[in-house]
Amino acid sequence: MTYLTRSPWILHYDASSCNGCDIEVLACLTPLYDVERFGILNTGNPKHSDIFVVTGGVNEQNREVIKNIYEQIPDPKVVVAVGICATSGGVFRECYNIMGGIDRIIPVDVYVPGCAARPESIIDGIVKALGILEEKRARMRQPDTGKKATGGETV
Amino acid sequence: MSRQIVMPFGPQHPVLPEPIHLDLVLEDETVVDAIPSIGYIHRGLETLVTKREFPEYVYIAERTCGICSFIHGMTYCQGIEQVMDLEVPPRAHYLRTIWSEYSRIHSHLLWLGLFADSMGFENLFMNSWRLREFVLDVLEETTGGRVIQGSCKVGGVRRDISNGKLTAMAADLAGFEQKLSDLADVFLHDDSVKSRLVGVGNLSKTDAYDTGAVGPTGRGSGVAIDMRMTGYAAYGDLGFEPVVEKGGDCYARCAVRVRELFSSVEIIRMAIERIPDGEIEVKVKGNPEGEYFSRAEQPRGELVHYVKGDGTKHLVRSRIRTPTLTNVPPLVKMLQGCELADVPVIVLSIDPCIGCMER
Amino acid sequence: MKIEEQTTTEIEVANLIGKVQAYRSGGYRLVQVTCSKVGDLFEINYSFEKDLRFENVRIIIDPDTEVPSISGMYWGAFVYENEMHDLFGVQVKGMNVDFHGNFIRTAVPYPFRTQVFKGEGPCHDRS
Amino acid sequence: MIELAFLIIFPTIVAFLLLFISRGAFRDSVVKIAALVIGAGSVYLLIRYYNQGLVLFSAPFEPATEIMFGIELIIAVLLLYLGIRYRKYLAVVLVLFQTALLLLVELVLLSDAHPETNLFIDQFSLIMAMIIGIIGTLICVYSLGYMETYHTRHPEVKDRRRLYFFMVFVFLAAMFGLVFSNNLLWVFFFWEITTLCSFILIGYAETHEATNNAFLALEMNLLGGIAFAGALIYVLSVDPTGGLLEIENLLASGHAIALIPAVLLGFAGITKAALMPFSSWLVGAMVAPTPVSALLHSSTMVKAGVYIIVRFAPVLTGTPEGLIIGLIGGFTFLLASAIAISQSNAKKVLAYSTIANLGLIVACAGVGTYKLVWAAILLIIFHAIAKSLLFLCVGTVEHRIGSRNIEDMSGLIIRMPKLAVMMIVGIAGMFLAPFGMLISKWAAIEAFIEAQFGLIFVAILAFGGSLTVFFWSKWMGKILSFDPNAVGEEKSVKVEKWLVLYILTGLTVLICLIFPLISSTLIEPFVLAVYGQTARLSQDNLIIMAMMLFLLMIMPFSMLISGNNGKKVSAYMGGRPTSPDLKFAGSMGITRDVTLTNYYFNDMFGEKRLLMTGTALCFGLILLAGVILAGMIL
Amino acid sequence: MISLWTALLFIILAPFIGGLVSGIDRKVTARMQGRVGPPILQPFYDVGKLFEKENLVVTTTQNFYVLSYLVFIIVSGALFFAGGDMLLVIFAFTLAHIFLVLGGYASYSPYSFIGAERELIQIIAYEPMIILTAVGMYMVAGSFFVSDIAASSLPLIMYLPGVFIGFLMVLTIKLRKSPFDLSTSHHAHQELVKGVTTEFTGPSLAKIEIAHWYENVFLLGVIFLFFAFSIPLALAALVIAYLLEILIDNTFSRVKWQFTLRSAWIIAGMLGLVNLAVLYYLAGGLLP
Incomplete structure (x- = not known):
């Protein structure tokens, strides 16, 4: 087991959610759920993060932002789409400004459904992500002889 | 040569759970100019009235915002009911009031936590959110959802709360109020908190009026606008006095919300006491024809749901004017000349709900 | 049972400024500005309130008519006017803070102007 | 003695030669050769005298004094003419007053005086001579290229380079004279010459601002000159034979006699070193071409002010007057450091930092225990090298990027990497361990603790030191930030400029390595000779410092x-x-x-407010000293 | 006078002690907030994790500054524990922080740039007090050498209560605790994201973290000096002082830079200087 799985730092970004999932993500940090028990911190800075937690669907203006943040997260990294909007666009799927789920823009590793996703399922999703994180780490090391691994893009 | 720093603040920023973007122009650490930019979570949900029949649209209205979702749903329903002249049973009105006030408490506690966080008081953040879980539990027990309740419908409410449960809820409130006053004490009387709030982000009463401030933002500056005074739902029966502070700074806005927490508890208590028995919904027949500006008091201020129907099952227009939208111009005013360290505090002092604002 | 009385006065675009000025001097606050597309015309509602008296001024315009800005009287009106411009393509003249179409950037320009009302299919299917 | 005379007379000859050379190439070679000769001369001087302690020479007194008197009168007439022409009547009054005092000295008091030893050399003079002979000439060479660019950049300024180089070499001669003279009357003559040089070179551009600032400098320096003349009168009235005119005799005569002239000379030193309340002239002097700022207003001329105070430190030590002078220095250090935070003009930052450091040296000298004098001399050395390097760097940068604003130096490490590194070395030399200035500050802290009322100075150093950290670091940060808009533009800097900068950079680093040697061969014997005991840093610390320096050098x-x-x-x-x-x-x-952009904290460290505080405070202290002095005289 | 052994011991042990202290800190903080909190060893996991991550940079020179920061923090700490000159230790310490600041400047990113400016403000806020602390120790123990101060039989705390309180105050700044963590923040909020460390990723960030551990051990060492006459008392004082810092962290909101600077200077001026002055004149000069 690598240290990665014991200290996943998350970055939360609200793509275009209704806030429901966002406050549940935040609620995970607070005394009742206290994810810091698992070493999970909400860093707020992509450059320090391992897990990118996105809520809400992609719209015109945040498309570039999500891409930019994703690029600024150092490898290995995992994307967790929280809530049905992030997964597929949800109730807003038909809105003129919504492109759909986060996977339209960046590769998503874990989908956490729910409207709003409950803190329990968010934590569950993050724990799922840890496994993937470790896999990516292993893959990043392997082809070290050749070119550098590029991490998440291939998933 | 100018000694200005131009930096982007947001859309992704740890202090803001939601994306708002400010271009900050600083001199040393003084904010010379702050230009807001929105649109990061604009979904365009108002157009969905053309896809959803008007009773279904409640779900969309509720998902305008995950924090005050109940009030959004209720305001929309209220608009349709007004257009269609539906007589909602009194028990439904009372239940709506109770859920509204629980939502308000949950929202204000959430805000208090974020606000504490914005001034770097992590412990207070944690404690506010811990207290909030109590409200979420009540909401979950009575509606089934923690943040999106889905318990309001056109013509009434979807589910009842048994009288036994109501009594239990009233009993629990006493303990809650005790914890609340401990928390309120820190927000209102702690020196280090006060040093970050008093005199920060001033908004005079005239400015508040000119820029269209509503809700606690306006009431913190002495503008007594509170839609609950119109007496929608059961507020008319319960009697209502708005909470007003005169300071006009972040402290006053914080104080308004803290005091509103107690007034909400009081309203819930009264509502539980006086709630009549009876039906919880009326049957809806026909389609809405006509228009109405349905107004309600959201935790952030006056919410306007404009509904316009033409007698078909689809509305012609739904327009949601959220309090955060009207509170943006005051925010721009407040930010000028503040310190960089005050920016998060001031931005949060209007309790921005970008999800609402951009729809 | 009505919660409150809401009155609506329909006026000409030319009279808008005078009317709004009257509200301003009467101590009313601006509640909101809404644009709606009714048929081929735009209906713009300006809502004012004083002491829980809710009054509504309405202008009905051609989509290409230029509307004068009321932000000179109500400073905060720019948010509504910019929004109106970005979503409906209504040209507003003389806004105090003009975002030049960047207030809300949308995937399709002026979505509310072009949307198909009463259409059954998704209004913007990008799948 | 011939070496001393050579170092005074040779630059004078070169100066007159340069006055008549208008061809650039010829002037270049003359200046370079002269610089080499002067530099070699001072090195020879060092080798010849470093282990000889104090050596006195009896130069011919009367003829030299008469020549000097004649020159002084000519200067007085010149200044009167200029003062009337530019309607600077304050200057006119001061010149008249000073000339009157001078006439009194020369015609009345001096009739019976026959000082015997008029020139001397000891380790302290040697150190000063090295600074003048090496750094001074390097700056002269540098100014060849600089002035050429200066005139292409500023076509509106009349090309008076002949005058410029004349004044610069006269200045070098005067500085040598100043540090070699044992006779106060001679010191006074050279003192006045440096004032004149400074006055003319500040006004070089002949703009309204330059003229005003030149006169400001002149007026303040004349105030010091008057005090100096007062000291001469006092000394001659105490001892009409002129024996006490000899510095060595005066120092030996003890507190009772020497204190009053020492305080008057201290006042003169304060004006020359531009301490508060006279700091404004030095800040104004930054309108001069940058080499002038480097030469006169940081590394050498202003050092003449502290030189004289350090010389008289044994007299001042332990007296209330000495403490007051020390306090003026201390407060100047604190406040000038604070003001430097609010400045974005690189030359002004350098000016305020210079004022601050001169203040620190004066604080050391005023309190004047042996350890402090040791620290003060170290400070003089380190400051001269690092500051001249910085000035010249700023001058080069200014000519390349067209601005002397620190904000415009953003990303200099990309735009002019070599120069940026040099600047970093210079800046690090000003405040970082294990570089020079910090070593001296450290020594000063240790020394102050044991001195009387030392706690005040320790506090001043603790607070002022942290302020210097702020403004230097932010400047450093600005240079080192990788501004993505920066492009390389280092080419076309002249070879001789590079050479000078390389040497100075090398010296800055080298001096940190060899300062124990300098200390043991020059400073410690001097302090030992004056006080009978001396200070030094502990061996362990030296080794650690050397290790840190080594570590710093290998880190890249x-x-x-x-x-x-x-x-x-x-x-x-x-x-x-x-x-x-x-x-x-x-x-x-x-x-x-x-x-x-960096922070400047105008509200907290604004120039105007702090300058007023400092001026009031230091002016009050001077008044206090004046009152005490008056009491003593009466 | 200088002991290489203790220095070596510091270099080897300090990261472990520092990491453990930081782990306990997080646990206690969590408990104060009514949470369970992370495992005690969490800081080690974090740093281990960071070393497993990719290094993203804005400019490669960042690596140099970070490494220098770490090296000079170690140098100053080692010098301290070797019993070296207190003032030299402080200067090396400042030098180390200048490297961190330069690292913040180097990337030319708004957040790290402002973080660097604020880090500088912090440096000027705490430096006078730290120097006065050294001076106070000198006045009591008669030497600037840590080895002599530690060997002094006089109870420093009795002579230097004001200096000690002043030092505790700047310790709050140094430990990056609320209300004074202006330039960077562990839980990453507020106006500056991560301040001066914003642009450092993976291994670089890990180095900064390790440097913090070294730094914390060094600072605790200074507290120890105040009580060096009695080891048990000193250990107790360390625990109490650190718990006090955690308590302060949890009971204050962050203040602004103006307040930080002013209060640090006023406390240094009032408590530190007055203490020293009293010591100086009551004791009739230096003690030994």
Whole structure:
């Protein structure tokens, strides 16, 4: 087991959610759920993060932002789409400004459904992500002889 | 040569759970100019009235915002009911009031936590959110959802709360109020908190009026606008006095919300006491024809749901004017000349709900 | 049972400024500005309130008519006017803070102007 | 003695030669050769005298004094003419007053005086001579290239380079004279010459501002001159034979006699060293071409002021007057350091930092225990080298990028990498361990603790020292930030400029390594001779410092060794998409540049407010000293 | 006078002690907030994790500054524990922080740039007090050498109560605790994201973290000096002082830089200087 799985730092970004999932993500940090028990911190800075937690669907203006943040997260990294909007666009799927789920823009590793996703399922999703994180780490090391691994893009 | 720093603040920023973007122009650490930019979570949900029949649209209205979702749903329903002249049973009105006030408490506690966080008081953040879980539990027990309740419908409410449960809820409130006053004490009387709030982000009463401030933002500056005074739902029966502070700074806005927490508890208590028995919904027949500006008091201020129907099952227009939208111009005013360290505090002092604002 | 009385006065675009000025001097606050597309015309509602008296001024315009800005009287009106411009393509003249179409950037320009009302299919299917 | 005379007379000859050379190439070679000769001369002087302690010479007194008197009168007439022409009547009055005092000295009091030893050399003079002979000449060479660019950049300024080089070499001669003279009357003559040089060179550009600032400098220096003349009168009235005119005799005569002239000379030193309340002239002097600032207003001329105070430190030590002079220095250090924070003009920052450091030296000399004098001399050396390097760097940068504003030096490490490194060395030399200035500050802290009322000075050093950290670091940070908009523009800097900068950079580093040697061969014997005991840093600390320096020098190689330096990504912009040149999509659809500027804290460290405080405070202290002095005389 | 052994011991042990202290800190903080909190060893996991991550940079020179920061923090700490000159230790310490600041400047990113400016403000806020602390120790123990101060039989705390309180105050700044963590923040909020460390990723960030551990051990060492006459008392004082810092961290909101600077200077001026002055004149000069 690598240290990665014991200290996943998350970055939360609200793509275009209704806030429901966002406050549940935040609620995970607070005394009742206290994810810091698992070493999970909400860093707020992509450059320090391992897990990118996105809520809400992609719209015109945040498309570039999500891409930019994703690029600024150092490898290995995992994307967790929280809530049905992030997964597929949800109730807003038909809105003129919504492109759909986060996977339209960046590769998503874990989908956490729910409207709003409950803190329990968010934590569950993050724990799922840890496994993937470790896999990516292993893959990043392997082809070290050749070119550098590029991490998440291939998933 | 100018000694200005131009930096982007947001859309992704740890202090803001939601994306708002400010271009900050600083001199040393003084904010010379702050230009807001929105649109990061604009979904365009108002157009969905053309896809959803008007009773279904409640779900969309509720998902305008995950924090005050109940009030959004209720305001929309209220608009349709007004257009269609539906007589909602009194028990439904009372239940709506109770859920509204629980939502308000949950929202204000959430805000208090974020606000504490914005001034770097992590412990207070944690404690506010811990207290909030109590409200979420009540909401979950009575509606089934923690943040999106889905318990309001056109013509009434979807589910009842048994009288036994109501009594239990009233009993629990006493303990809650005790914890609340401990928390309120820190927000209102702690020196280090006060040093970050008093005199920060001033908004005079005239400015508040000119820029269209509503809700606690306006009431913190002495503008007594509170839609609950119109007496929608059961507020008319319960009697209502708005909470007003005169300071006009972040402290006053914080104080308004803290005091509103107690007034909400009081309203819930009264509502539980006086709630009549009876039906919880009326049957809806026909389609809405006509228009109405349905107004309600959201935790952030006056919410306007404009509904316009033409007698078909689809509305012609739904327009949601959220309090955060009207509170943006005051925010721009407040930010000028503040310190960089005050920016998060001031931005949060209007309790921005970008999800609402951009729809 | 009505919660409150809401009155609506329909006026000409030319009279808008005078009317709004009257509200301003009467101590009313601006509640909101809404644009709606009714048929081929735009209906713009300006809502004012004083002491829980809710009054509504309405202008009905051609989509290409230029509307004068009321932000000179109500400073905060720019948010509504910019929004109106970005979503409906209504040209507003003389806004105090003009975002030049960047207030809300949308995937399709002026979505509310072009949307198909009463259409059954998704209004913007990008799948 | 011939070496001393040579160092005074040779630059004078060169100066007159340069006055008649208008051809650039010829002037270049003359200046370079002269610089080499003067530099070699001073090195020879060092080799010849470093181990001889104090050596006195009896130069011919009467003829030399008469020549000097004649020159002084000519200068007085010149200044009167200029003063009337520019309607600076304060200057006129001061010149008249000073001339009157001078006439009194020369015609009345001096009739019976026959000082015997008029020139001397000891380790302290040697150190000063080295500074003048090496750094001074380097700056002369540098100014060849600088002045050429200066005139192409400023076509509106009349080309008076003949006058410029004349004044510079006269100045070198005068400085040598000043540090070699044992006779106060001679010191006074050279003192006045440096004042004149400074006056003319500040006014070089002949703009309104330059003229005003030149007169400001003149007026303040004349005040000092008057005090100096007062000291002469006092000395001659105490001892009409003129024996006490000899510095060595005066120092030996003890507190009772020497204190009053020492305090008057201290006042003269304060004006020359531009301590508060007279700091404004030095800040104003920054209108002069940069080499002038480097030569006169940081490394040498202002050092004449502290030189005289350090000389008289044994007299001042332990007296209330000495403490007051020390306090003026201390407060100047604290406040000038604070003011430097609020400045963005590089030359002004350097000016305030110079004032601050001169203040510190005066604080050391005023309190004047043996340890402090040791520290003060160290400070003089380190400051002269690092500050002249910085001035010259700023001058070069200014000519390349067309601005002397620190904000415009953003990303200098990309634009002019070599120069940036030199500047970093210079800045580090000013405040960082294990470089020079910090060593002296450290020594000063240790020394102050044991001195009387030392706690005040320790506090001043603790607070002032941290302020210097602020303004130097932010400047350093600005230079080192990788401004993505920066492009290389280092080419076309002249070879001789590079050479001078290289030498000075080398010296800055070298001096940190060899200062124990300098201390043991020059400073310690001097302090020992004056006080009978001396100070030095502990051996352990020296080794550690050397190790730190070594570590600092090898650190940059760590970048080469570790192959994986990381993948490059754009800077964090709150998630906003950014282009490589740091533009971001701002509000209202405008693409904005990220601009980053340092903090200046005008509210807290504003020039005006602090200057007023400092002026009032130090003026009060001077008044106090004056009252005490008056009491003593009466 | 200088003992290489203790220095070596510091270099080897300090990261472990520092990491453990930081782990306990997080646990206690969590408990104060009514949470369970991370495992005690969490800081080690974090740093281990960071070393497993990719290094993203804005400019490669960042690596140099970070490494220098770490090296000079170690140098100053080692010098301290070797019993070296207190003032030299402080200067080396400042030098180390200048490297961190330069690292922040180097990337030319708004957040790290402003973080660097604020880090500088912090440096000027705490430096006078730290120097006065050294001076106070000198006045009591008669030497600037840590070895002599530690060997002094006089109870420093009795002579230097004001200096001690002043030092505790700047310790709050140094430990990056609320209300004074202006330039960077562990939980990453507020106006500056991560301040001066914003642009450092993976291994670089890990180095900064390790440097913090070294730094914390060094600072605790200074507290120890105040009580060096009695080891048990000193250990107790360390625990109490650190718990006090955690308590302060949890009971204050962050203040602004103006307040930080002013209060640090006023406390240094009032408590520190007055203490020293009293010591100086009551004791009739230096003690030994």
